[in-house]
Amino acid sequence: MVYWMQRAHRALDNPALEVAVRAANILRKPCVVFLAPAPLYPHANLRNYRFLNQGILPIARRLEERGIGFVLRRYPYHHLPRFCQEVKPALVIADENPMREPERWRQLATQQLRVPFWTVDADVIVPSRLLMKEQYAARTARPIVQRLLPEFLKPVGNTRAKVPWEKPDGLLALRPDTDITEDWTLDRSVMPSSFFQGGTDEALKRLKAFLQDGLANYVKDRNRPDLDATSHLSPYLHFGHLGPHTVALAVQKADAPRAAKEAFLEQLIVRRELAVNFVLFNPDYDSFECAEPWAHKSLAAHVTDARKLYSETQLEHAQTHDPLWNACQQQVVVTGWMHNFVRMYWAKKILEWSKTPAQAYRTAVYLNDKYQLDGRDPNGYAGVAWAIVGKHDRAWADRAIFGQVRYMSFQSTSKKFNSVRYVEQMRALVEGRTEVRGVGI
Ligand SMILES: Cc1cc2nc3c(=O)[nH]c(=O)nc-3n(C[C@H](O)[C@H](O)[C@H](O)COP(=O)(O)OP(=O)(O)OC[C@H]3O[C@@H](n4cnc5c(N)ncnc54)[C@H](O)[C@@H]3O)c2cc1C
Incomplete structure (x- = not known):
């Protein structure tokens, strides 16, 4: 076998x-x-x-x-x-x-x-094909997922092999500690993260720490990038070092308020599996073409609106006038991870500062996939699609550049958490100072 x-x-x-x-x-x-x-x-x-x-x-x-x-x-x-x-x-x-x-x-x-x-x-709890077609939003996916959950959210099992494998003589098999990238032609400009160590044991340690210290306050603190209170499990879920069954069953058993467990499982199961559904059923998942007709129409109507422009290189090097946006970009370049609340802001501003929505989409996917350890993942494409073309969202009041796609302003976003502290934390990260606790540790 x-x-x-x-x-x-x-x-x-x-x-x-x-x-x-x-x-x-x-x-x-x-x-x-x-x-x-x-x-x-x-x-x-x-x-x-x-x-x-x-x-x-x-x-x-x-x-x-x-x-x-x-x-x-x-x-x-x-x-x-x-x-x-x-x-x-x-x-x-x-x-x-x-x-x-x-x-x-x-x-x-x-x-x-x-x-x-x-x-x-x-890597999902409810097999993706059972959602049948591209779901319009969390509200259409949620009832299907919740109906099927009792059937699929069960321990997976770790059965032992009855007939042990014996490696045939001469069969090529590398030692598991081999440096797999040695002598490969590979982009080496993005350095490994010293904040995240891969592997199932590391993932289990993070899960344990989150269950002990983070889960109980998840509802209150999850949108506070300065507190860094989420699980940081996304790179492990992306590489499959940890599976959603392990996480969901541990959360269900944890000693934490019911509202906290429900809020976390909404992200881990409904939102994450909605993202998989999007990528499975929408062949244009990594381009502007994935948008719903209302978003296409509305963004097209504003494509000639005046705007501040930044090139992809300026964005990549965090060279904008906006200290919060620069801090987000620095966080991902240095640590390989960015907090969800600022990921939304980060992608929305790329739309605001790019010549066209299609260009914004390309830039956001490029930067996300290049720097995020959890990048190149259905969650990334669904996140960019949500931010730039309103996927899984609804139409909002019409405004410049964004049309009917939801807008996020610096003023309102930076007031929702201690953004001054977050910007200072990121500055400390870039400068290698340790007196301010870095995000993603
Ligand atoms: C523009 C943009 C880009 C994004 N890019 C990625 C990406 O490349 N890879 C990625 O895994 N996530 C991405 N997300 C979703 C989300 O930001 C991350 O999953 C989350 O921040 C990971 O941190 P965490 O593990 O501490 O999350 P927690 O809050 O602890 O959540 C636990 C798990 O639930 C899932 N989850 C949480 N939030 C979401 C969400 N909004 N959508 C889908 N699943 C979610 C993740 O698997 C996460 O690990 C993106 C969101 C946006 C708006």
């Missing part, structure tokens, strides 16, 4: 791995996980590959404890069909990912494999 681990990089509570092991046990065959990173993914850079790399050792350790084999290869030896020719599996299982590129890789594998090939939707 081969499990091609593509998105769900974990050996804990992984539904795709669970299906693979159970099938292997029924067939009395050994099970092996094939993990083979390649730098061919759009926006691949040193920051996100270092994080991915840090997650490999914990995978290997947990697989060994469960009697499951592990074969790590790296580009240019990353081809699944070649590996399958060597180990001759009865069945191949992969995890699903709604994004265009990995879906293409799976389609190619389907053409080349000569054995049954199954995929499992391992």
Whole structure:
């Protein structure tokens, strides 16, 4: 049995791995996980590959404890069909990912494999296809997700393999602590984050800390970037180092007010799975074309409105007149993560300062995918679409540049939290001072 681990990089509570092991046990065959990173993914850079790399050792350790084999290869030896020719599996299982590129890789594998090939939707709780079509907003997705939740929000299981895997002599398998990026041609300009260390063990530590110190105050403090009170789990969820079942079940059991648990699960399940739904069913998820007709029409009517313009380079280097916006951009460049409340503001201002909404969309996706450790994720595309073309939102009163897309002003946004403190925290981060507690730590 081969499990091609593509998105769900974990050996804990992984539904795709669970299906693979159970099938292997029924067939009395050994099970092996094939993990083979390649730098061919759009926006691949040193920051996100270092994080991915840090997650490999914990995978290997947990697989060994469960009697499951592990074969790590790296580009240019990353081809699944070649590996399958060597180990001759009865069945191949992969995890699903709604994004265009990995879906293409799976389609190619389907053409080349000569054995049954199954995929499992391992990184959402309610399988994405059960939402049937692109959902208009959280209010249309929520009832479907909530109706199906009792069926799917259950412990995943971490079954042991009955027939242990024995590596055939001569089979190529790298040590799990290999530097997978060595000698790759890769964008090395974005440095690894010293604020986030990848891997399931690190993710579990963050989850534990959040349950102890953050969850109870989530309703009150979640929109306060200066307090930095959210879970910081998004990079781990993005790389699959931690799965949503683990997080949701731990939150349900935690000692915290019901309103806090509900508010957190709304983000983790409804909003996150709405984003996956958007990417799965909207082929234009990473471009302005994804907008609803009302937003297209309204933004087009304002495309010639006078505006302050910044180039993509000025934005990337946080060279605007707005100290709050610059602080947001600095946060993500330095730490690899940005607080949700300021992500909204950050993207809205890109719309305000770009020549066209289509250009704004491209710039926001480019910067988000380049610097955020959780970038290149359905949540990122849905977040940019919400901010720039009003996706999952509604039409608001018409105004300059934004048309009917919701506007956020510096005045109102900076009053909703201690923005002066946040700007000072980011300045301290950039200057490497430690006296002000940095965000994302
Ligand atoms: C313009 C813009 C860009 C964004 N880009 C990304 C991105 O690239 N990757 C990404 O994972 N998220 C993105 N988000 C969504 C959100 O900002 C982050 O998921 C959140 O800030 C992560 O921090 P956290 O883990 O501490 O969140 P918490 O508040 O602790 O929430 C827990 C989990 O719920 C999910 N979640 C929280 N807020 C949202 C949301 N608004 N939409 C969907 N899921 C949510 C995330 O998986 C998050 O890890 C973006 C939002 C906007 C407005």
